Structures are given as structure tokens and as C-alpha cells.
Amino acid sequence: MLLNVKNLQKSFGGRRILNGIDFTLDEGKVLVLIGPSGSGKTTTLRSLNLLERPEQGVLQIDGDEVDFSKPVSKKTIRAIRRKSAMVFQNYNLFPHKTVLENVIEGPVMVQKTAKEKAVDNARKILERVGLSDFLDSYPHQLSGGQQQRVGIARAVALKPRLLLFDEPTSALDPELVGDVLKVMKDLALEGWTMVVVTHELKFAEEVADKVLFLDQGTILEQGTPDELFGHPKHERTRQFLSRIMNKV
Numbered sequence: 001m002l003l004n005v006k007n008l009q010k011s012f013g014g015r016r017i018l019n020g021i022d023f024t025l026d027e028g029k030v031l032v033l034i035g036p037s038g039s040g041k042t043t044t045l046r047s048l049n050l051l052e053r054p055e056q057g058v059l060q061i062d063g064d065e066v067d068f069s070k071p072v073s074k075k076t077i078r079a080i081r082r083k084s085a086m087v088f089q090n091y092n093l094f095p096h097k098t099v100l101e102n103v104i105e106g107p108v109m110v111q112k113t114a115k116e117k118a119v120d121n122a123r124k125i126l127e128r129v130g131l132s133d134f135l136d137s138y139p140h141q142l143s144g145g146q147q148q149r150v151g152i153a154r155a156v157a158l159k160p161r162l163l164l165f166d167e168p169t170s171a172l173d174p175e176l177v178g179d180v181l182k183v184m185k186d187l188a189l190e191g192w193t194m195v196v197v198t199h200e201l202k203f204a205e206e207v208a209d210k211v212l213f214l215d216q217g218t219i220l221e222q223g224t225p226d227e228l229f230g231h232p233k234h235e236r237t238r239q240f241l242s243r244i245m246n247k248v
């Protein structure tokens with residue numbers, strides 16, 4: 001088991017946002033998180049990377065563990081953070097750096113990889129996401145879909161154990177979504193372990209090993225895509241699914 005999340009609880013301003021989240025994920029598997037706006041998907045994802053700090057619960061990733069009810073050492077925080085890399089809805093690229101510079105930033109500045117080696121690796125990754133012709137472009141010169149593929153390349157370049165995606169295609173024009181989902185599907189086929197917040201149900205059906213439906217800070221149900229989409233147990237899940245399927 002690569003990821004083990006136990007009883008995550010998180011409040012903002014006295015309001016309980018995560019109400020005891022539990023799930024596990026094996027290495028090489030893909031987990032998709034769905035649920036209504038405000039249900040706690042982003043907070044759950046950010047907790048895995050310690051961008052949010054829950055008040056309760058235990059997080060184990062690849063042999064490292066944080067118990068949020070206890071003081072956490074800086075060393076543990078660093079160790080846990082290194083395990084995952086996040087792809088954001090709005091790409092979060094450095095606007096004044098080129099595509100190549102964006103991708104080598106983490107490896108060179110944070111991981112202290114030799115620049116030559118980082119450049120070599122970044123070129124390979126950018127080729128795989130179809131951006132070899134754009135190494136020296138700046139983010140504003142790229143389409144949203146291309147920018148998001150840089151975002152993915154940047155996460156992959158860190159060689160994390162776990163890739164986290166927060167609605168990676170929801171800011172994109174519909175015709176640009178496919179290229180990004182294709183890259184994500186390829187990563188899944190290569191064996192990356194991934195946690196993906198997305199409402200792209202076709203992608204979830206094809207790629208996810210497990211789907212979680214989050215509602216008001218609780219996992220209302222979880223299962224394979226077939227179980228959850230084909231035979232949802234709860235009325236809330238059924239309502240939610242029919243709402244997003246009719247949104248087109």
C-alpha cells in the first residue's frame with residue numbers, strides 16, 4: 001500500500017470541512033475523487049501534500065507517517081512533501097520563466113539536481129507530453145492545454161511517488177481537454193500512482209481503479225468505476241452523477 005489515509009479531520013474557522021476521511025491506494029493505482037462543490041475534495045488533496053494541515057488523522061505515504069494529532073517535525077514534513085507533487089487547476093507556472101525553466105526549477109532549486117541532468121530529464125518529459133517545440137516559450141505564449149501539460153511535466157520532473165491532480169482540465173476550453181487527459185492516461189499506463197479530482201467521468205471510467213464520492217466532508221461511498229457509476233448505493237451519489245452527466 002503506497003498511501004494510507006486514516007480519519008482525516010479538518011476545520012476552517014470552526015466549521016468542520018473534513019469529517020473523518022479514510023482511504024488507501026496501492027502503488028501504480030489511480031484514485032478519482034468526485035463530489036459536489038465544497039465537499040472537501042481540494043482540502044483532502046492538499047492535505048496529502050501538507051499544503052493543508054488537518055487537526056486529526058494519520059497519513060502514511062511510502063513508509064513515512066504523520067500523525068496530525070501530535071507535533072510534527074520539520075524533517076517529517078519535508079519527507080512527506082517529497083513523496084507527492086501537485087498539478088493545479090490554474091497551472092501555477094512561473095510566468096517569467098520559459099517552459100524548460102519551469103520544469104527544471106524544482107529539481108535544481110529544491111532537489112539540488114545538477115542543472116545539466118535536470119535539463120536532460122526535462123527535455124525527455126516535455127517530449128512525452130508533446131511540447132518539444134515549446135521549450136523556450138513563456139507560459140503566456142501557450143494555450144491552456146499546453147500550459148497544463150507543462151504543469152504535469154513539472155510535477156513528473158520531481159519524480160514523486162504520488163501525483164496529485166486538482167481538476168486539471170476544468171479551466172480549459174473543451175477542445176483542449178482531450179490532450180491533457182491523454183497525457184494523464186499515459187502516465188497511469190506507465191504505472192504512476194495518482195489521485196485525481198475530476199468530473200471527467202469517461203476518464204474516470206477508463207483509468208481509475210477506485211472512485212470516491214465525497215459529500216460534506218465524508219466519503220459517502222467508494223468503489224470501482226463500475227460499482228460507483230453503474231450501481232451507486234446512495235441517492236446523493238445518483239443525484240450528483242445525473243447532474244454532472246447532464247451538464248454537457
Ligand SMILES: Nc1ncnc2c1ncn2[C@@H]1O[C@H](COP(=O)(O)OP(=O)(O)OP(=O)(O)O)[C@@H](O)[C@H]1O
Nearest residue numbers: 012013017035036037038039040041042043044167
Ligand atoms: N483556506 C480556507 N479558509 C476557509 N475555508 C476554506 C478554506 N479552504 C476551503 N474552505 C472551505 O472548505 C470547504 C471545502 O472546500 P474545498 O475547496 O475542499 O471543496 P471542493 O470539494 O474542492 O470544492 P470545489 O468543487 O468547488 O473545488 C468549502 O466550504 C470552502 O469554503
Ligand SMILES: [Mg+2]
Nearest residue numbers: 041042043166
Ligand atoms: Mg476544489
